[in-house]
Each structure stands twice: as structure tokens, then as C-alpha cells.
Amino acid sequence: MKKLPLLISYAYRDAFDWGMVKEHRDSLDLLVDSGAFTAYKQGGHISLAEYCDWLNWLHAEVIEPTNYFTLDVIGNPHATMRNYAELLKLGYTPVPIFTRGEHPDYIEELFQTSPAKDGVVGIGGIQMKTNNSPGYLKMIMKRVGDRNVHWLGFTVHDFLLHFRPYSADSINWKGTALFGNIKLFYGNKFITVVKSKLFQYRMRILDLGFDPSELADDEAWKGGKGLAHRISTASYLDYMATLQERSNVKIYPVVNNTTELEVILNAFQRRTT
Numbered sequence: 096m097k098k099l100p101l102l103i104s105y106a107y108r109d110a111f112d113w114g115m116v117k118e119h120r121d122s123l124d125l126l127v128d129s130g131a132f133t134a135y136k137q138g139g140h141i142s143l144a145e146y147c148d149w150l151n152w153l154h155a156e157v158i159e160p161t162n163y164f165t166l167d168v169i170g171n172p173h174a175t176m177r178n179y180a181e182l183l184k185l186g187y188t189p190v191p192i193f194t195r196g197e198h199p200d201y202i203e204e205l206f207q208t209s210p211a212k213d214g215v216v217g218i219g220g221i222q223m224k225t226n227n228s229p230g231y232l233k234m235i236m237k238r239v240g241d242r243n244v245h246w247l248g249f250t251v252h253d254f255l256l257h258f259r260p261y262s263a264d265s266i267n268w269k270g271t272a273l274f275g276n277i278k279l280f281y282g283n284k285f286i287t288v289v290k291s292k293l294f295q296y297r298m299r300i301l302d303l304g305f306d307p308s309e310l311a312d313d314e315a316w317k318g319g320k321g322l323a324h325r326i327s328t329a330s331y332l333d334y335m336a337t338l339q340e341r342s343n344v345k346i347y348p349v350v351n352n353t354t355e356l357e358v359i360l361n362a363f364q365r366r367t368t
Contacts, residue, residue: 102127111352111356131168
């Protein structure tokens with residue numbers, strides 16, 4: 096990967112040192128999310144004017160995103176459509192979002208009008224836990240064909256390999272910070288490594304540029320800056336690079352604060368030095 100893909104949400108804008116983003120902007124492939132789902136879960140609301148003002152500031156003062164999503168409205172496809180139309184009218188170039196509940200024919204209009212880089216269209220509502228989501232995803236991807244789509248919040252590996260979307264975003268890279276283990280991409284799959292079984296994966300950890308002996312300290316397995324999490328992050332970047340090289344699918348890790356940004360930037364820099 097020549098640049099580090101990242102997804103940053105407007106909802107977490109106050110949790111970042113934007114000077115750090117600006118410092119590294121030449122090495123970032125930034126995708127911006129409107130944060131509508133986060134605001135919805137928290138009982139809040141994001142106005143289109145607020146989102147536009149922030150996008151203007153981001154472009155002018157910090158970094159030009161590779162792409163940014165329209166402001167969707169959770170549970171209201173028609174309001175999402177209105178926001179997209181208004182952004183186009185104002186001269187913005189957002190990634191449109193096809194929201195679950197909209198008529199499948201509407202996706203054709205989004206592909207025809209998408210001003211985003213590579214004409215990508217976002218697909219939402221495809222999480223696999225409820226409402227026959229596998230069937231829904233298959234139906235939508237049959238309509239999509241070989242056109243460029245971004246899957247919002249969905250990165251099940253077998254589905255990525257089968258359908259090969261243009262891109263998807265993921266929080267999976269940072270789960271080890273919560274669970275005190277290491278996730279290694281090893282032999283074309285992820286393996287969960289706990290301290291008691293560390294020995295058999297020492298060579299893989301050395302290959303990633305880390306000293307496995309430092310994992311003898313229990314503190315190394317804790318927290319968002321712990322060694323275990325940094326190793327997992329480096330391994331996840333390997334997975335991203337492999338997936339992009341072999342299947343032409345780009346994963347955007349979701350980053351929600353400065354600490355997460357520091358960890359993933361450090362892992363990327365280790366790969367490129």
C-alpha cells in the first residue's frame with residue numbers, strides 16, 4: 096500500500112489532533128463518514144449545513160479526502176436522497192448511499208449521478224445479524240454487477256472474496272485492545288494468540304518487526320498502545336495489503352481518536368521504512 100487507508104467520522108471530529116492528520120496527509124487515503132449512525136445511536140442530529148462547513152474546513156486547512164459520504168438519515172431513505180441532491184446542487188462530490196428500504200431501481204440513479212472518485216456508491220444495511228441480510232446483500236450485488244461499491248461496516252472475509260466490492264470499512268483492527276490478545280493474519284486467516292500459546296507464533300511476530308520476548312510482561316497485553324495491540328495492528332495492515340493485491344478490495348480501518356491514529360500510523364510507517 097502506497098498510502099494508508101483510513102475512515103474518520105465527522106461524529107468524532109473533536110477527538111482528533113488534526114495537526115497530526117495534516118502532518119501525515121501525503122501518506123493518507125482518507126475516507127470521511129458523516130457520522131449519522133453514531134449521532135442516531137446517541138440521540139443526536141447532524142445538520143447538512145454543519146457537515147458542509149466542516150468539509151470545507153477539512154479541505155482548506157487539513158487534508159483533501161479521497162472521498163466523503165453524503166449525510167444519510169438513519170431509517171429515512173427519502174431524507175437521505177434529499178441530502179444527496181442538495182449536496183450535488185451545492186457543488187459537492189459525495190459518495191451517495193443506497194439505504195436499505197429504498198427501491199432497488201434507485202441504485203441505478205446513484206450510479207449515474209455519483210460524482211465521487213471512481214463513481215463509487217455506498218451500500219448500507221448489510222450487517223449480517225438480522226433481517227435476512229445475506230439474502231439482501233446477494234440481491235443488491237447482483238444488481239451492482241462489476242460497478243464500484245463501498246460496504247458500510249461490513250467486512251466478512253468470505254463475502255469480500257466472493258463479491259469483491261471496491262472497498263469496505265472495518266473496526267476489526269482494534270478489537271485486541273479490548274480483549275488482551277493478538278490477532279495474527281497467518282496462513283490466509285486470522286488466528287487469536289493468547290500469552291500461553293505465544294511460543295508457536297514467535298517467528299511470525301519477528302517477521303512483523305517486533306520482539307516477542309517483550310510480551311512476557313503482562314502490561315504488554317493491555318490497552319490501545321500495548322505491544323499486543325500494536326502487533327495486531329501491523330498484522331491487520333498485512334491483511335489489508337494482501338486483500339488489495341489479490342482481490343482488489345480496499346479496507347478502510349475506522350479510526351475514532353488520536354490514540355488510534357498514532358497506533359495505526361506507527362504500524363504503517365514501520366512497513367514503509
